[in-house]
Amino acid sequence: MRNSPHAMISVPTMACGSTSDCDMLVVMLTTIILSFLAGVWGGNGIPHFVRGITKQDYPSALGSGPLPNLVAGWLALATTPLWLLWSPAADHPVAAWISGSLGVLAIGLFHAGPGAFGRSTGNRG
Known part of the structure; x- marks a missing residue:
């Protein structure tokens, strides 16, 4: 087993064919997973930030x-780039996007x- 420099997972070399194939696979999977999480994290920050600046209640982990x-949305938006910094997104920009x-x-x-915590926050027309 060989440890990849981009992730804390071990990949058996014989399953990939060669060490470089395994490294490329780990880099690609790391890019895909962390970029997806960045999208979820940033996208989740938008409704919270908007509800905060428009002075509307909305369920969040920090309160409704x-x-x-506002704080939860701002934190999510401000920290979203960290997911991309931690990922090797530059190696696979299309996959990251x-x-x-x-x-x-x-x-x-x-x-x-279903919304946050399964609750409706307004009229659904």
């Missing part, structure tokens, strides 16, 4: 009022569907 939502976009879509569908 406008101020906790697609994966990040799918992360934003996933959290958007969550907020548009």
Whole structure:
């Protein structure tokens, strides 16, 4: 087993064919996973930030009022780039963009569907 410099997971060399194939696979998977999480993290920050600056209640981990939502949204948006800094996104920019976009879509569908904590926050026409 060989440890990849980009991730804290061990990959058996014989499963990939060669060490360089394994390294490329780990880098690609790391890019996809961390970019997806960046999309989810940043996309989740948007409704909280918007609810906070428009002084509306919305359920969040920090509380349901406008101020906790503003802080939660700002924190999410401010820390989203860290996910990309931790990933080797520059090695696979197209995969990073697609994966990040799918992360934003996933959290958007969550907020548009069941919403945070399964509660509706307004009229659904």
